[in-house]
Amino acid sequence: MEQSSIGMFDSGVGGLTVLKEVEKELPQENIIYLGDTKRFPYGSKSKESIIQLTQKGIEFLTSQNVKVIVIACGTATSQALEEKKKKYRIPIIGIIDGTVQYIKKKEDLRKIGVIATSGTIRSRGWEKKLKEQIPDIEVKSKACPLLAPMAEEGWTNNEIARLTIREYLKDMHDIDALILGCTHYPLFEPLIKEELKNKVEIIHTGKLISQQLKELLKGLGEESVEKKAGTQIYLTDRETNFIQVASVLMENREIAKKIEEVQI
Ligand code: DGL
Numbered sequence: 226m227e228q229s230s231i232g233m234f235d236s237g238v239g240g241l242t243v244l245k246e247v248e249k250e251l252p253q254e255n256i257i258y259l260g261d262t263k264r265f266p267y268g269s270k271s272k273e274s275i276i277q278l279t280q281k282g283i284e285f286l287t288s289q290n291v292k293v294i295v296i297a298c299g300t301a302t303s304q305a306l307e308e309k310k311k312k313y314r315i316p317i318i319g320i321i322d323g324t325v326q327y328i329k330k331k332e333d334l335r336k337i338g339v340i341a342t343s344g345t346i347r348s349r350g351w352e353k354k355l356k357e358q359i360p361d362i363e364v365k366s367k368a369c370p371l372l373a374p375m376a377e378e379g380w381t382n383n384e385i386a387r388l389t390i391r392e393y394l395k396d397m398h399d400i401d402a403l404i405l406g407c408t409h410y411p412l413f414e415p416l417i418k419e420e421l422k423n424k425v426e427i428i429h430t431g432k433l434i435s436q437q438l439k440e441l442l443k444g445l446g447e448e449s450v451e452k453k454a455g456t457q458i459y460l461t462d463r464e465t466n467f468i469q470v471a472s473v474l475m476e477n478r479e480i481a482k483k484i485e486e487v488q489i
Contacts, residue, residue, distance in 0.1 A: 229449055230457075231438070232291030234259040234282040236267040237377050238470045239409030240297030243320070243431035245475060247295070248456065250435035251442070255454040257289050258297075259487070263461035266373050267300040268342025268407065275344060279305035285459070285489045287315060292447045295434060296320070299407045300342045303350025316441060320430040323437035324404060325354045327428070328362075331402075334426065336363045338397040341406030343368040351406055365400060369393045369407070376409040379470045382416065390416045402426040412474065459487040 231247065233240055237260050244258055259282055261267075267275055279301045286294050294317045296302050302319030310317050328334050339351045346368040355362050371389055380386050390413060397403055403425050405411055411429050418427060442448045460467055463486040472480045 230255040230257045230289065230291045230454065231293055231295060232257050232259070232286030232289060233295040233297045234261065234286060234301075235298040235408055236261050236265040236278075236300070237373070237409070237465070238467050238474065239373060239376065239407060239412075241471055241474050242408050242411040242429070243295060243297035243434055244456065246429075246431035246435040247438060250439055251448075253449045253451055254442075255449065256456045257286060257291055258456065258458045259285055259489075260458065260460045260467060261489075262463075262465045262467055265377060265465075266342070267298060268344050268370060268373055270300075270344060272304045272344070272348065275301055275304045276308060279309055281489050283309055283313065283317065285487065287313070291315070292445075293318070293438070293441060295438065297408050297431075297434070299350075299430070300344045303341070303345045303348040303406075316445070318434065318437060318441065320406075320408065320434060321350060321354050323433040324428060324430050325358050327433050328355065328402065328404075329359050334401045335359070335361060336400045336402075337365070338400040338403040338425070339364060339366045339406045340369050340372075340393060340397075340403065340410060341366070342373060343370045345406055351404060365396065367393055367397065369410075372413060373407055373409040376412045377466055377470065379466055379473070381412040386413060387416055387420075390420050394420050397421065397425070400425055402428050404428045405430060412470075456483055458484045460484060461487060461489060
């Protein structure tokens with residue numbers, strides 16, 4: 226098999242917010258996406274469990290001969306990426322580093338809010354990297370454990386979502402930028418923007434990852450020249466809302482045809 230696809234994984238539908246951006250930025254690339262729907266949510270699990278689950282995801286993707294792996298999950302990036310990166314020869318990137326570099330370059334962004342799952346916030350993964358790279362930065366973090374399950378349910382634009390966002394963001398009105406530190410959260414972007422009255426820059430990690438990935442593939446001389454297989458999605462449990470939410474998010478009613486169940 227050719228080493229031609231980009232491998233990507235998340236606990237569920239959230240990583241598709243990254244996939245969508247990568248498909249836009251790198252339309253010629255083939256992508257293999259793994260959604261570990263059987264074990265969703267990752268956000269409330271221990272660091273040890275996240276390390277094990279990340280290992281499983283990486284093993285599955287390497288068995289598909291991918292050329293690079295994108296951990297399209299904030300929870301796995303913040304708790305397992307550094308450790309796993311050392312173990313494999315294949316490049317593995319997550320959602321934090323590229324975002325931190327973007328903020329570093331934008332000097333008007335020094336008061337930063339981070340919203341993410343409980344596991345990500347507990348790990349202080351964002352805060353540590355931001356402060357390491359930008360000493361004069363101020364970081365406000367907030368765990369939003371209800372948002373990823375609501376996104377999997379397709380509740381991203383109703384009254385319950387609006388009130389939940391309002392409650393979680395009540396201390397985030399005086400910041401320069403808000404990092405959506407969980408890949409499920411861009412699904413709430415319209416409500417988040419509305420709540421923060423368009424005064425705060427909303428940082429969608431998927432857009433930054435797709436640019437980082439482009440540079441990385443160029444540097445490695447691994448860019449695809451033509452799309453052959455397209456996008457293939459594997460789920461560890463097909464009996465979820467994934468297909469419904471994914472078809473709305475990806476604006477593709479035929480998405481079920483790209484989905485297969487896999488046991489890992
Ligand atoms: N999309 C994930 C993240 O970025 C995981 C959410 C979850 O499984 O709780 O953190």
